[in-house]
Amino acid sequence: MSASLDSALDPMEEIRFRKKHSRMWMEIQRETHFTFDELEQVMVIFFKIQKRDEKPAASDLISRAHFRDVLHTGLGMTDAYMVERVMVALDRGTSPYVTMSTFAKALSLYLRGSLEERITYAFTCYDLLGEGHLRRETMYQLMKKSLARASRDDDVEEAVKELVDIMLKRMDVDLDGVINFQDFHTAVTRTPSLLELLGYCLPERSAVYTFLCTWCPNWGKM
Template sequence: MSTSLDSALDPMEEIRFRKKHGSMWMEIQKDTHFTFDELEKIMVIFFKIQKRDEKPAASDLISRSHFRDVLHTGLGMTDSYMMERVMVALDRGTSPYVTMATFAKAISLYLRGDIEERIAYAFTCYDLLGEGHLRRETMYQLMKKSLAKASRDDDVEEAVKELVDIMLKRMDLDHDGVINFTDFRQCVLTTPSLIESLGYCLPERPAVYAFLGTWCPDWGKM
């Protein structure tokens, strides 16, 4: 992660921060996989990010751009197109800021989220129009963005069309011409690797281990 987050906090700053938001964290913890002590460590990371803003909008907000920096440098999520979808999936809004609650829930999902949480999150990332199902056109757009970065072949469009056909045959379990959430969930539960079949929206395990080793090295001892 960026060294700009590595500087130690003034002890008094940290104490004031903890006292100010401790009661809020008790509510946030209920929606995460963290103990309260673990959540406090995550919130200290949040505070370090916040200190990069010269004029933070509020004490419980950080800018989206700084949050994306954490995902990029700390968790290896580098697909700029998919990052737009990730932000929508995480907070469902258009605000330029990320709340403490959204930050905590996102880090909980990426570090400890179970398969059901990850399936729901990934499907939301891919559901560009918020329709509750994935149309052929949506799948084409997602896969074209992904393949265009990995290939300079002029035949990318044809290759994408073929892949979309294959995915529909594989994942459209009720044969209605779209992949609904039930289709997607069942396919991923059967074949977990399909969860990112339409774009990389989750950090890889080595990035997760690196994040934990850097920022939460004592968690295994707690």
């Protein structure tokens, strides 16, 4: 790898940034699928985003608004409603900022996450009330918003109700009227295409490929 991670950054500025945070990155790297060199490249992306803030809150934070831009323009996640759910799922907080750790772990999930990780993440996105299970009303709300954007027909309620009934029959393994995490996990493990049935909370493969080619061309094939 070249001595400079990104030619667009001032070399001394980059050196100071790497020196200040390298110890923190060693801890973060253990919680991702990245090598340390790859994580350094991810952190340069973080630093370039942070430089857009006139007055950054701290050297290890970026604004949620800028992180949404990464999801939208970098990874093609354009569903504003679902992106809000994603933001909560990633850090379970209400802070207007995103930490280095959250940023790195999010990209690890999107670029190299296992099916197990994606199942846990998707369920968290859909569990609007943090109850640990998905009620019929929750599923209806998510499905209605998804279909309303995909269809020009204003009357989608009956179609949504039918789909929710089908999902409950297929995914409610223990027949208790709700889909808990184990129900969801079992159904998606058997049929991975069910993972994002309640809303697109992950980037498409083509968007991941474009992101890697643009920002991390030295990584090689996934």
